[in-house]
Amino acid sequence: MLKINDINVYYGNIHALKGVSLEINQGEIVTLIGANGAGKSTLLKTISGLLKPKNGEILFENEQVAGKVAQSIVKRGISQVPEGRRVFSNMSVEENLELGAYLRKDKKGIKEDFEKVYQLFPRLEERRKQQSGTLSGGEQQMLAMGRALMARPRLLLLDEPSMGLAPLLVKTIFRIIEEINQTGTTILLVEQNANMALSIADRAYVIETGKIVAAGTAAELSQSDQIRAAYLGGH
Amino acid sequence: MEIVQQLVNGISLGSIYALIALGYTMVYGIVKLINFAHGDVFMVGAFIGFYSITVLDIGFFPALLISMVACAIFGVLIERIAYKPLRNATRIAALITAIGVSLFIEYGTIYIRGAQPEAYPSGLVPLKSIELFGVKISGQSILILGTSLVLMVLLQFIVHKTKIGKAMRAVSHDMDAARLMGINVNNTISATFAIGSALAGAAGVIFGMYYTKIEPLMGIIPGLKAFVAAVLGGIGIIPGAMTGGIVLGVIEALVSAAGYSLWRDGVAFVVLILILIFRPAGLFGKNVREKV
Ligand SMILES: Nc1ncnc2c1ncn2[C@@H]1O[C@H](COP(=O)(O)OP(=O)(O)O)[C@@H](O)[C@H]1O
Ligand SMILES: [Mg+2]
Numbered sequence: 250m251l252k253i254n255d256i257n258v259y260y261g262n263i264h265a266l267k268g269v270s271l272e273i274n275q276g277e278i279v280t281l282i283g284a285n286g287a288g289k290s291t292l293l294k295t296i297s298g299l300l301k302p303k304n305g306e307i308l309f310e311n312e313q314v315a316g317k318v319a320q321s322i323v324k325r326g327i328s329q330v331p332e333g334r335r336v337f338s339n340m341s342v343e344e345n346l347e348l349g350a351y352l353r354k355d356k357k358g359i360k361e362d363f364e365k366v367y368q369l370f371p372r373l374e375e376r377r378k379q380q381s382g383t384l385s386g387g388e389q390q391m392l393a394m395g396r397a398l399m400a401r402p403r404l405l406l407l408d409e410p411s412m413g414l415a416p417l418l419v420k421t422i423f424r425i426i427e428e429i430n431q432t433g434t435t436i437l438l439v440e441q442n443a444n445m446a447l448s449i450a451d452r453a454y455v456i457e458t459g460k461i462v463a464a465g466t467a468a469e470l471s472q473s474d475q476i477r478a479a480y481l482g483g484h
Numbered sequence: 485m486e487i488v489q490q491l492v493n494g495i496s497l498g499s500i501y502a503l504i505a506l507g508y509t510m511v512y513g514i515v516k517l518i519n520f521a522h523g524d525v526f527m528v529g530a531f532i533g534f535y536s537i538t539v540l541d542i543g544f545f546p547a548l549l550i551s552m553v554a555c556a557i558f559g560v561l562i563e564r565i566a567y568k569p570l571r572n573a574t575r576i577a578a579l580i581t582a583i584g585v586s587l588f589i590e591y592g593t594i595y596i597r598g599a600q601p602e603a604y605p606s607g608l609v610p611l612k613s614i615e616l617f618g619v620k621i622s623g624q625s626i627l628i629l630g631t632s633l634v635l636m637v638l639l640q641f642i643v644h645k646t647k648i649g650k651a652m653r654a655v656s657h658d659m660d661a662a663r664l665m666g667i668n669v670n671n672t673i674s675a676t677f678a679i680g681s682a683l684a685g686a687a688g689v690i691f692g693m694y695y696t697k698i699e700p701l702m703g704i705i706p707g708l709k710a711f712v713a714a715v716l717g718g719i720g721i722i723p724g725a726m727t728g729g730i731v732l733g734v735i736e737a738l739v740s741a742a743g744y745s746l747w748r749d750g751v752a753f754v755v756l757i758l759i760l761i762f763r764p765a766g767l768f769g770k771n772v773r774e775k776v
Contacts, residue, residue, distance in 0.1 A: 323665070328664070331664060340650070347650065348665045
């Protein structure tokens with residue numbers, strides 16, 4: 250579904266992604282784990298069209314999308330839940346969800362998706378008219394996810410959805426990610442919480458200072474001594 | 485009753501400031517630029533209204549409409565030509581460019597048509613004045629207030645209820661998050677300039693009708709005062725600009741009423757200084773939350 254071949258991304262003269270390649274198949278949950286500053290968000294921003302790779306290709310359903318503007322990426326079916334939620338805190342929950350469906354014109358489908366999102370996150374329905382800035386961190390995460398789903402994406406990119414949330418809430422969020430995946434949405438999950446991420450993923454990549462240093466099935470990587478020492482707290 | 489009369493004058497004048505201030509505040513909200521050329525768009529609007537009325541021989545409302553449309557296009561051109569290339573430049577570079585654009589429009593206008601003033605024809609709208617609690621309110625004041633009010637309500641509707649309005653709020657809050665929704669940021673910024681400039685154009689025609697005399701440098705002082713009004717209300721906040729404009733107009737009228745009419749222009753800047761010292765986020769501003 251998504252195939253990234255040898256991309257290089259720079260911030261000025263900071264070389265943030267160094268020849269990154271990665272593949273995601275239809276229906277999978279793929280996780281990308283790595284420490285702070287490794288380049289995870291940079292990769293998601295590049296896929297979403299917020300950053301342009303200097304070279305290399307990004308193929309989405311066999312079409313080159315590297316360097317395309319964000320709008321055209323969303324239109325093709327890739328949505329992102331950015332790091333730190335980035336909800337529009339000056340707007341209501343409902344308005345945030347409407348913005349998620351910004352490019353869609355099918356009123357009926359949008360209405361259905363509102364219902365689906367409210368089913369997935371009943372909290373959001375209760376708080377429909379509330380300013381999203383007043384939501385708790387967990388609720389904002391749900392809103393950011395619901396907002397991305399309103400675009401009816403085929404590939405959903407999630408950037409550290411567990412960040413700053415209480416363990417119980419993290420569990421809920423991960424259960425919902427699995428649910429979203431089961432309804433047919435392919436998922437690329439970026440996490441520092443490697444334990445949790447590997448527990449729901451089919452396959453995983455490990456990124457260190459802009460380079461992919463390990464790849465394999467989630468089961469394989471959870472067994473690897475090296476990965477366990479570096480990312481799983483050595484248990 | 486003299487004081488009530490002054491109050492009515494103040495509110496009329498204030499609603500002109502408010503219309504201009506809205507453009508300042510909307511543009512600042514979305515691209516964090518103080519568009520110092522905005523007062524000159526107001527001037528151009530006044531002239532377009534004037535020529536529409538005198539050359540095309542049409543009435544106040546059609547002239548208002550033509551001026552608004554022309555200024556909307558003018559505002560978009562200014563943004564695309566002068567500001568867009570500087571979107572990632574330092575703020576000071578954009579600010580200096582805005583001052584350059586302002587001078588260019590002022591002296592461009594003088595180059596094209598000369599510096600001589602014009603007078604709006606009187607009796608454009610045959611409105612009778614009305615008596616309210618013993619106060620005579622001129623038809624023009626009512627027309628100004630009514631028009632401004634309608635435009636502000638329309639703006640609130642656009643910003644809160646329409647798709648483009650929601651996109652504008654999203655972009656002004658978080659540009660990258662807005663991009664992730666598929667919002668076209670460039671078009672949204674253009675729409676903001678278009679709407680802000682249309683309001684300035686409307687203010688220009690209303691000003692011409694109310695004060696009669698228009699000239700190429702007429703945008704400077706009202707532009708600065710509208711800027712003060714925007715800061716007073718809290719720059720970037722739409723209801724703040726409306727309130728700031730009215731409050732400033734009323735303060736000026738009261739200062740005149742107290743017999744200090746020569747101090748009228750100075751007062752706006754005293755207000756600016758006081759606001760910057762005591763409440764830099766403005767009347768409607770929350771404590772500043774810097775983005776990390
Ligand atoms: N806007 C930016 N400008 C300059 N450098 C940046 C910017 N954003 C990220 N970086 C740098 O790029 C590297 C990767 O960052 P990022 O992708 O955010 O890492 P991660 O998401 O894995 O924590 C880091 O060294 C970071 O300092
Ligand atoms: Mg990150």
